[in-house]
Amino acid sequence: MLSLTVHADPVRVxxxxxxxxxxxxxxxxxxxxxxxxxxxxxxxxxLPYTLELLPWARAYNLALTEADVCLYATTRNAEREKRFLWIGPLLVNAWAIYAGPHSPDRVRTLDDVRPPAVIGGYLGDAVAQYLVDRGYRVQQI
Structure with a gap:
């Protein structure tokens, strides 16, 4: 009987x-x-692995620049497609915009939040970038 053992460095997840x-x-x-x-x-x-919770922009950057790094859960889009080797999807998640108590009364479509309206978003987030690319004002944190 043949037994094979592979010793790999842990993947940084x-x-x-x-x-x-x-x-x-x-x-x-x-x-x-x-x-x-x-x-x-x-x-x-x-496979051996370590698991870390980091701010999104830092985790994304590390996945782009370091070997043996795995990033989850991230939106798969055309821009990111060529940057990573993909496994999944883990989940399918719909995007939504929520209006606050001081927002206009009738926010029903994306056209209702065109400038001068400001949308909040996360720096480096696929949803925020999608909106910026289409001319929306997105304040990113």
Whole structure:
């Protein structure tokens, strides 16, 4: 009988705080629906890994610039398609805009939030970039 053992360096697996998909739970452990799936994938593949929760822009940058780094859960779009090797999808998630209490009364379509309206978004987020590319004013944090 032949037995083969492969010793690989752990894959550095990165994510952001984005409940309910990935989040820091009480006690400091990283949890969430997507995190549970990623853990299962690595366990089934018998690959060593470390798991870190970082600000989105930092995690994304590390995935672009360092070897043996895996990033989840991220939006797959045309711009990102060529930058990564993809596994998945883990989840399918619809995009939405929520109007606050001081927003115009009738926000029904994207046209209702064209400039001068300002939309809040996250720096480096696919949704924010999608809106910026189409001429919307997005204040990114």
């Amino acid at each position: 990165l994510t952001e705080d984005d409940p309910p998909f990935n989040l820091r739970e009480a006690g400091g452990q990283i949890g969430g629906v997507a995190t549970d799936m990623v853990r299962d994938i690595f366990q089934r593949a018998r």
